[in-house]
Amino acid sequence: MAQRFVVVMAGGKGERFWPQSRLTRPKQLLPIVGESSMLTQTVERLPGLVPYENILVITNREQRDAVLECCPMLPPENVVAEPVGRDTAAAVGLAALLVGRRDPGATLAMLPADHVIHDIEGFCAVLRAAFETAEAQPRLVTLGITPTEPATGYGYIQKGTALEPVQGREVWAVRRFVEKPDLEKAKSYVASGEFLWNAGMFVWTVASIRSAIAAYVPELESGLAAIERDLASGRGADETLAQHFPGLKKISIDFAVMEKADNVVTLAATFDWDDVGAWPAIVKHLASDAEGNVVRGAGLVHAGANNLVVSTKEHLVAVIGTDDLIVVHTEDATLVVPKARAQEIKDVVKKLGDDERWKKLL
């Protein structure tokens, strides 16, 4: 019987969680929510679905050591580092190629490393249905999140024809993918009931996704074929990727394949889901005091409400008389920003990158 695999994509930069997140320690490697890293939590969600031997993590050279530390339960060779970032289509192609070398008939789920999902049973149930959906026919399966608000930070998936249910779950043909909309459009999408958020969770067989890449991004397929040949000849993975990866076409899987293919279907993710995109998003996953203050590590809030204070265990952060403020202390940098201005953190991270004195804080 064909095997199932999960490939976790762990290559994000995570500048929105500065100063905790750094180039070599982005969000997925941090315990932003919970006691272990987001990546560790992602991997630990999976044993009900596939064995650890069938879980791969794709990351980059800078983060490989940290990823290995976060994933002691995985065989080290299952952690694969891209020598350079070539966007998601190349990562998807590489994942299919690597899984295909183990089992050409395999199905694989591609999952982001940095989302919060508490309902593990519900998650596994949806994934099982998605695996079966992808195995039943050559289809590209995406999981869609039922929108809870007219978010402008996600792409949307418009449902088309209802197909035959799988494991009692509705499956829809995808009518179209839509890039991040403005608020007006987002509102109409949510009101229509026809749209789901695109959370970047995909399931397909090795054969289905490789055919789609061959059909819609042939230049990527030829690069993948070269990698496959070298690996088959016994050449090392690092050396092989170092040679061929930089030449791969840089394009997102959404743009390259999902928006073009006619065999894309979607299942609604009926589990809780949050991509915890920035500091303000973490508070709903953490305990707060009577005034709505959330404190991680050594912190105290005096005469203030709805603040988020993050520190180490030893360094006390005392916040007095403010509301809705984020204060994050790390060993070498502190951030102070109102929740409503958190999107400006990336501007400051950019500033730091332009300043010789502070580059080291990236």
Add this chain to the structure above:
Amino acid sequence: MAQRFVVVMAGGKGERFWPQSRLTRPKQLLPIVGESSMLTQTVERLPGLVPYENILVITNREQRDAVLECCPMLPPENVVAEPVGRDTAAAVGLAALLVGRRDPGATLAMLPADHVIHDIEGFCAVLRAAFETAEAQPRLVTLGITPTEPATGYGYIQKGTALEPVQGREVWAVRRFVEKPDLEKAKSYVASGEFLWNAGMFVWTVASIRSAIAAYVPELESGLAAIERDLASGRGADETLAQHFPGLKKISIDFAVMEKADNVVTLAATFDWDDVGAWPAIVKHLASDAEGNVVRGAGLVHAGANNLVVSTKEHLVAVIGTDDLIVVHTEDATLVVPKARAQEIKDVVKKLGDDERWKKLL
């Protein structure tokens, strides 16, 4: 000719500058403004007035080592530590006693250790006139600060009869001392032109202040006499003070003597003066950027105005999108408080004292 001395009072707790100030490292021992400690700056203001041998510092046991470090220019025996705090009358009595042992005919100025005065020449000129005023007749001289606003944080001195000028400077009999007033009263004081701020700067001869203490606080005078006898017999200062100091009456010099004596006179301090009572007060002594932000150490403000950021040289504090906020980073504690709420720092310091985990941060 009788000598002149200056005694610097350096015993304050300085909780209003937490987390930089601590029990053993209060405001006067910190470079709150400028590059050296407030105490060092106070002592370095004096050589135009008296030689270093004639400068004494009265502090407490906890701060003695730090005071010695701040005052390498002084003979170490000129730094005297009270074994316990007994308010300013006891400190004044001790100062007079110690100076009197060196020169019974001496005049001494008593100065706080933690005020900012930039105009050293003007300061010395006023002090010289005050010394002469105190030496010409047995008078208790206080320096009054011409009010610039109806401050409610200072006591006031009401001028009485104008006396004969000294060194071309006006000298007034003091009509009365007034405790910190409410805003209404403060406004009327300032409007009247009859009031000066009481800045705790005094000049008197050993004989004048000892007589006044004997007359108005006889129980303090008898304690001082006991200390004097022991020291004269060759007993060590630490041992002597340890025995007698705890028994001295605990009362302020204002309350014990200045409000009662009939020979109190005042001169206007015509130099710049600031007691820098709390974090918001330091900004006017420091350079600010175009948006009014003041940054000491490693800090940056993005899209914000009139913030005060204080850090070490190595730890970056990044403040985004806030106005009028104080952020102070130290190695083991960080403070975040709006300027307008800075008076609540002492409440938090009290909280810390009540918490076993954080007592160490006092």
